[in-house]
Amino acid sequence: GQQLNQSPQSMFIQEGEDVSMNCTSSSIFNTWLWYKQDPGEGPVLLIALYKAGELTSNGRLTAQFGITRKDSFLNISASIPSDVGIYFCAGRPDAGGTSYGKLTFGQGTILTVHP
């Protein structure tokens, strides 16, 4: 099946630092989504991207849909302790039919923020 390569696998940063993570695929994706998972909870949607080149912000978070449609990145500015968690990228491959809504997930980036 489709694979998403998410990097880095983990990050240890100081409070106040900026964070960048990305996802790449060998094939075209029509949608890119970024989720955050807190311990003991389900993933929560942070940002959704629907067009190649689209750049969207949500507070201190900014995400972009790569122009080649094969990648996406997420930036977090001025990190704070509550940013700790696992960040997942997800995308929908260009498969048409009833594949709408069916997402492929990256392996996740574990973020640790030291006060």
Next chain:
Amino acid sequence: DARVTQTPRHKVTEMGQEVTMRCQPILGHNTVFWYRQTMMQGLELLAYFRNRAPLDDSGMPKDRFSAEMPDATLATLKIQPSEPRDSAVYFCASGLVNDGDTYTDTQYFGPGTRLTVL
């Protein structure tokens, strides 16, 4: 604030026992997904339904797992008999999906059921 709900949140059982997990999707959503999350495999899609009909259950071990939607407000995932390797967190997600409309790709997750099979 509409949310996906799942019960139970935690389940500990012995090998060979039947386990049933329940999910209530967000009211009005037409697509329900079941995922399994483990440290080794990450998030795996087990099955998904559109308008209560199964669209794809290829990710689900057929010999012991079954998924159903008795009605639009309830989805169930059953394991019988359970095995220790089934220990994982099981998530349900829902979305309002229209084929051909990229803007409806978004999924909303429940809090998960943490299953431990001894």
